[in-house]
Amino acid sequence: MDILVVGGGGREHAIIWSLSKSTKAGKIYCAPGNGGIAQLAECVPIGVFEFDRLTAFAKEKEVGLVVIGPDDPLAAGIVDAFEAKGIPVFGPRRNAAEIEGSKTFMKDLLHKYNIPTAAYQKFSDYESALSYLREQELPIVIKADGLAAGKGVTVAYSRDEAEQALLDIMVTKVFGDAGSQVVIEEFLAGQEMSILAFVDGETVRPMAAAQDHKPIFDGDKGPNTGGMGTYSPLPHINDSIIQEAVETIIIPTAKAMVAEGRPFSGVLFAGLMISPDGKPKTIEFNARFGDPETQVVLPRLRTDLLDIFLAVVEGRLADIDIQWSDEAAVCVVLASGGYPGSYPKGVPITGLTDSGEELIFHAGTARDEHGNWITNGGRVLGVVGMGANIAEARSAAYKSAEGITFAGKQNRNDIAAKALV
Template sequence: MRIMVVGGGGREHAIVWALKKSEKVKEIFCAPGNAGIAQLAECVPISVMEFDELISFAKDAYIDLVIVGPDDPLAAGLVDAFEAAGIPAYGPSKAAAEIEGSKIFMKDLLKKYNIPTAAYETFTDYESALSYLREQTAPIVIKADGLAAGKGVTVALTMEEAEKALREAMVDKVFGDAGNQIVIEEFLQGQEMSILAFVDCETVRAMVPAQDHKPIFDGDKGPNTGGMGTYTPLPHIDPAIVQQSIDTIIIPTAKAMVSEGRPFRGVLFAGLMITKDGPKTIEFNARFGDPETQVVLPRLETDLVDIVLASLNGRLDQLDIQWSDEAAVCVIVASEGYPGSYPKGKVISGLEAAEAQGALIFHAGTAKQDDQIVTSGGRVLGIVGRGRDIAEARNRAYEAVAVIDFEGKQNRTDIAAKALV
């Protein structure tokens, strides 16, 4: 098969890496890709939102299958556009992708179908939101309704922080139109857990669970990012809790989407909090998570192409998906200043030495410049160590991080530490 992956981050590098292992794949293209993906696939300089150009290229290159990585093109209907052009595409329709594209849609769906989530109120008017907020107590969560590159959520520990977040979203428009409507939500305490699932309407095949680290600094301090590291498995979380999350949250949500006339086909990603009252939903994403994909796909033993084709052909329920028992830990190496503004074009050294140690290196924000690989994003690399258990995988990841360098490099030093307590 000739396959095109849409996107250019660490998630897409991991997807391309997994596809490359399949005997069913003849050639892989990636639009727009990055310097790491270019080592495995032919990168095509087309942006993820240039729908007409993507479809035109897919036709000219005789693409048999498209896999869409990022949230923005899914929410804007790229899968629908490919299908209308007669090109099979893996990912949810525009209507189904609204489960990520609108937090208010998601919260209202969960409420309607009695699926566990945090208590909340939604607002379109700043004064009303502020009035309600002042009746609450901290900690409290403020969420922009729309897509904001993983940065539209503030966990406010003080009321001053909460009011600032509300003002920034609704008045200052730091997230643009994504902040026209907001959700004010109760703060949930407990362990976070990410479960990605291959979904074909009401058929759900959960992947192995992972845990993300959103704040920029050690100890979960500082502003939220797109994710600073992940690991799998979760030895400190009871497998019964994982199964409860699948049974009470993910499967009912897939069925609810069918009932709403928005059947979901693709990867549904549940961000969960394990509270004293059981698992509750923090968020849903309508695609492979980033950086969860970078640790989950290395554990996948079944051919990813077989899973995608089974989903598209309505046969996912007939597929037995196998996972390895090994552990994987991903440490994100980021640019100085991220998640705020950051410089680009810093030369990266040590990549070959890290790979020689056995690490998997997934490029997130990199580019090629005069035969050198340079930084071009906030999150630059995902360094994945693998081993018999979390401790071994973690040591291997950090050994590789130590040999990679660029000016202003930053990373957390406590990824997966929770699993070792």
């Protein structure tokens, strides 16, 4: 079966890497792809929002399955576009993807169905939001309603920081229309956890739990990014807590979406906070594989990923037994200098080989006219280490990461450190 994967980052590279191991997979295409993905798939120069061109290409090549990676085209209805042409596609429809596309929709849904989350208020008027903000205790969390590449959330520890974040979102419009509404919610303290789950209506099959590191600098300092590294499993979080999160948050949310006439099909990604008393609460939901969570979750998957995708698309996820490896995985993201702000492109990369022996997922790379690797994005590479435990996997990841250099390279040095305490 030939496959088309839509997207061009580290997440899509990891998905394609996993799909390429399936004996049922034929030719894999990726639109638009990147330099690293080109080693495993034929990259097609079609943008993720060019729905007519994408559907025409899928028809022309007679692909048996389309897999959607990024959040933006999901929110814009890319799955609906493929379904309208009768093309099998993995991912949620537009009305279900709104669980990520609108934070106000997500918060209202959780509130309506009594699913654990932080207290919040939503605003579309700046003055009203500012007045409310000035009455709240610190720290406080301020979120742009729409999609902002993982950067639309500010955890403010001072009044000035909080008011500046609100101004940036609602007045300066640094995130464009994503800031037309804002959610102001209570700060939740504790351990963060990510649980991705394959979902087919009310059927939920959780993946191995992971933990992301959003801030750019060590010690969770600095502005939020799309993610600077991840690890899986989470030895410092009890399995009973993970199970409670699935039973009290993810399954009820899937059922709530069905009840709302928005049945979810694809990957539902819960960003959770585990409070000091061990109770999970919802921070956010994403409507697709996480990036870079996917880079540590899929290497631990034993079951054929293509089989799972087809089961979800065909409405028979309940019949699939999904197995996971006991191995640990740690991903360290290497980012361009200046990220998550402005950054240069075209910077030569040294130490990056084509051997395939190391598990390295390309997020923002390209080849120059001589075939040499250069940077082409904010997050450049996701370097993954595997091992019998987190310590071994972490050591392997950093050893590989140290061998890759480019001017301005930055990475966190404390990925997975919390799991070693």
